[in-house]
Amino acid sequence: GAVVSQHPSRVICKSGTSVKIECRSLDFQATTMFWYRQFPKKSLMLMATSNEGSKATYEQGVEKDKFLINHASLTLSTLTVTSAHPEDSSFYICSARAIGTLNYGYTFGSGTRLTVV
Amino acid sequence: AQTVTQSQPEMSVQEAETVTLSCTYDTSESDYYLFWYKQPPSRQMILVIRQEAYKQQNATENRFSVNFQKAAKSFSLKISDSQLGDAAMYFCAYRRGGTSGSRLTFGEGTQLTVNP
Numbered sequence: 339g340a341v342v343s344q345h346p347s348r349v350i351c352k353s354g355t356s357v358k359i360e361c362r363s364l365d366f367q368a369t370t371m372f373w374y375r376q377f378p379k380k381s382l383m384l385m386a387t388s389n390e391g392s393k394a395t396y397e398q399g400v401e402k403d404k405f406l407i408n409h410a411s412l413t414l415s416t417l418t419v420t421s422a423h424p425e426d427s428s429f430y431i432c433s434a435r436a437i438g439t440l441n442y443g444y445t446f447g448s449g450t451r452l453t454v455v
Numbered sequence: 456a457q458t459v460t461q462s463q464p465e466m467s468v469q470e471a472e473t474v475t476l477s478c479t480y481d482t483s484e485s486d487y488y489l490f491w492y493k494q495p496p497s498r499q500m501i502l503v504i505r506q507e508a509y510k511q512q513n514a515t516e517n518r519f520s521v522n523f524q525k526a527a528k529s530f531s532l533k534i535s536d537s538q539l540g541d542a543a544m545y546f547c548a549y550r551r552g553g554t555s556g557s558r559l560t561f562g563e564g565t566q567l568t569v570n571p
Contacts, residue, residue: 372558376498381546381561429498433559444559446500 340366342434344447347442351422352453359417359450366445367412368434373405376429376449388415422454459549461562468537469570475522475566476532478547486552489523489530490559495543503545506530508552510548534567542569 341364351357361371370389374382388394388409396412397400404426406418415434417424432447458481468474473558480489491503506514506523514521519534534541 379544379564379566381563382500384558387558431498431500433500444502449498 340434340436340443340445342368342432342445342447344432345351345407345452346450347448348451350454353423353453353454354421356418356420357422357452359430359432361415361417361434361447362379363413363434363436363445366434366436368415368436368445369412370435371407371409371415372433372435372444373407373415373417374433376431382431383424385417419452422452424454427452436450457484457487457549457560458550459547461545461547461564462566463565464563465566465568467568467570470532470537470539472537473511473533473535474537474567476545476547476567478529478530478532478536478562480530480547480549482528482549482551484551488550489520489521490548490550491521491530491532492561493541493543493546494546494564495540495549497520498548504532537569539569539571542567 343362345360376382385400385401386394386396388407390409390412394407394445409415434445460479487508489506493503494502504514504516504519520533522531544564544566546564548559549560551557
């Protein structure tokens with residue numbers, strides 16, 4: 339079945355540095371990538387939606403300059419947290435939608451736990 | 456805007472028993488899809504079951520089944536013969552139909568505990 343590989347699974351970074359999270363679709367072409375943020379025991383909060391080759395569409399309240407999303411190819415999307423601060427610590431999950439799948443085809447990455455110290 | 460509501464933050468069930476998780480949604484669309492996702496402690500999101508709104512028949516996947524009441528906008532998940540591995544956070548989700556690649560809207564989640 340469709341697999342999305344998300345790396346790193348865990349990352350600790352110092353305040354003020356940037357962190358890049360990658361999501362790769364291993365056996366399909368992802369036309370659309372969704373990026374979520376999840377706090378402990380809470381639901382997934384959509385941050386942005388990106389389509390291959392286009393600029394990402396950010397949800398209200400999400401800083402586009404802090405959370406840079408790139409979807410340059412049909413198999414790779416990245417989320418860069420720039421100038422990270424402790425409040426950016428969270429669990430980030432990507433979800434891909436593939437070309438040619440049925441309308442319900444979403445595949446989730448395994449998530450990245452970001453800790454900013 | 457579409458909303459999804461899960462009114463049970465926590466549920467528990469004895470192993471081998473049956474439990475039902477509730478979900479209601481609000482939409483003005485006629486074409487949509489509903490999903491139940493499971494998120495175990497590993498936090499990997501796993502699709503449990505899906506339902507197309509145009510289908511009257513309730514979806515079933517082994518021990519998992521749904522009760523889809525379109526008029527009432529209700530979409531509950533029944534887990535039969537509960538197993539320890541069913542313990543997880545369960546999310547109900549909605550997606551508008553069509554080919555626009557629209558996002559999933561998630562409910563707040565229900566934490567299911569399975570007691571041995």
